[in-house]
Amino acid sequence: GIPDATVARLPVYHRVLVSLSAAGVQTVSSEALAAKCGVSSAKFRKDLSYLGSYGTRGVGYDVSYLTYHISRELGSSQPWGVVIVGVGNLGRALISYRGFTSRGFAIVGLVDNHPDVVGESLSASELASAADLTIRPLVDLEAIVGDTKAQIGVIATPADCAQGVCDRLVAAGIRSILNFAPVVLEVPDGVEVRKVDLAVELQILAFHEQRRGYE
Amino acid sequence: GIPDATVARLPVYHRVLVSLSAAGVQTVSSEALAAKCGVSSAKFRKDLSYLGSYGTRGVGYDVSYLTYHISRELGSSQPWGVVIVGVGNLGRALISYRGFTSRGFAIVGLVDNHPDVVGESLSASELASAADLTIRPLVDLEAIVGDTKAQIGVIATPADCAQGVCDRLVAAGIRSILNFAPVVLEVPDGVEVRKVDLAVELQILAFHEQRRGYE
Ligand SMILES: NC(=O)c1ccc[n+]([C@@H]2O[C@H](COP(=O)([O-])OP(=O)(O)OC[C@H]3O[C@@H](n4cnc5c(N)ncnc54)[C@H](O)[C@@H]3O)[C@@H](O)[C@H]2O)c1
Numbered sequence A, B: 001g002i003p004d005a006t007v008a009r010l011p012v013y014h015r016v017l018v019s020l021s022a023a024g025v026q027t028v029s030s031e032a033l034a035a036k037c038g039v040s041s042a043k044f045r046k047d048l049s050y051l052g053s054y055g056t057r058g059v060g061y062d063v064s065y066l067t068y069h070i071s072r073e074l075g076s077s078q079p080w081g082v083v084i085v086g087v088g089n090l091g092r093a094l095i096s097y098r099g100f101t102s103r104g105f106a107i108v109g110l111v112d113n114h115p116d117v118v119g120e121s122l123s124a125s126e127l128a129s130a131a132d133l134t135i136r137p138l139v140d141l142e143a144i145v146g147d148t149k150a151q152i153g154v155i156a157t158p159a160d161c162a163q164g165v166c167d168r169l170v171a172a173g174i175r176s177i178l179n180f181a182p183v184v185l186e187v188p189d190g191v192e193v194r195k196v197d198l199a200v201e202l203q204i205l206a207f208h209e210q211r212r213g214y215e
């Protein structure tokens, strides 16, 4: 399949192409396009080859065709509805992060099980979304997924309840889960779980720092 | 160089090897070791080949030699001191995440510039570290890095002040930075910045969800 790193770059390519076609540019070389996206032209060409897209040697890429092609790959069903379960420190940092809404993700549901948290209302401007949202109890999870047609669940709860929350998200119809809790979730076939471990970022930094010591 | 994904797996290999040598195991096949680490044996052998480490066909790997070799690559200067600048929602989620301390990272400094936050004391048990820590003002950043010999800086501030914070970390001697703020930081040669964008995780999930629709 297509490598994750390539998938992660496609929205960047799409944004640059959209601004080029808005500026009336018809064709563009892979060097110029790659430079605007902050990657080498070899990496750019390699990424597009995974989509079966090749420029014409000496002419480059057709901007409007390539914009259409990438947006079809990325999916037109934007915005993607996201439900966040666990509205603690991490959940709140995710809620106010503008990087989600700017890429076509809308937070459509907030769920928690702590009596002090449930019932709290977050304003549309804080969520950068269309409407205010109230933090709802766990018992409402199925109704929220059903009403909003959310497609992605984010688990930001403690580890001990993460599997239970995951099972309920899957039973409600969610097939894509982003998990922060430090447990390995068991899911049926057809459900994809991505696990984030920010400690890995520190490990990579430490590994390189250690090697710098030898230079 | 060694791919990041390989670097991220080395601590897992190291933990498994440490428990095998504690159990008195002398040699182990790459299949058995890979299975314990949750990877294919082909990926395991490929990872170790980056370190110049090859098992003996039919015999496998020498557990104590391989443990020593990987721990040398990972660096023995654990624990690595980490200073977190910006103790808001994200900063607090990072502070209480057990995944950092369990991999040899100790939070040795907390810095913020909001009068309500500066002066707050966090207990050693909340930090899973040796001592209580008080959140200090930005003006103390250089003294904290000097006193603690911290090697890694984490930026969890809003975007508009992130470059300024980065410059001060670098001037204080930090050469490894984990940046969450949505800006591209400029740093001199010799300083490594890793940027986290959790929206990329959602993009990858959405990309696969979109493709599932075609199946
Ligand atoms: N993977 C990483 O890199 C990383 C980094 C930081 C934190 N974490 C993890 O993220 C999780 C959240 O961290 P935090 O600092 O925000 O913790 P937190 O305690 O501030 O927040 C957890 C929230 O989950 C809620 N909750 C508890 N049980 C629940 C349930 N059954 N259903 C719904 N909500 C429930 C709590 O009421 C609370 O609001 C933890 O598991 C932590 O280990 C992971």
Ligand SMILES: NC(=O)c1ccc[n+]([C@@H]2O[C@H](COP(=O)([O-])OP(=O)(O)OC[C@H]3O[C@@H](n4cnc5c(N)ncnc54)[C@H](O)[C@@H]3O)[C@@H](O)[C@H]2O)c1
Residues within 6 Å of the ligand: A092, A093, A094, A096, A097, A098, A099, B085, B086, B087, B088, B089, B090, B091, B111, B112, B113, B114, B117, B138, B156, B157, B158, B159, B161, B165, B179, B180, B181, B182, B196, B197, B198, B199
């Ligand atoms: N990259 C990602 O995936 C991701 C995800 C979530 C949040 N974020 C980003 O992380 C940052 C923090 O998010 P948050 O939700 O914790 O925000 P927050 O407002 O809760 O916390 C920010 C903290 O930084 C402090 N601060 C502000 N200016 C400072 C300065 N000059 N020096 C020191 N401290 C300063 C504030 O007092 C506050 O405590 C934001 O930039 C946000 O966009 C990134």
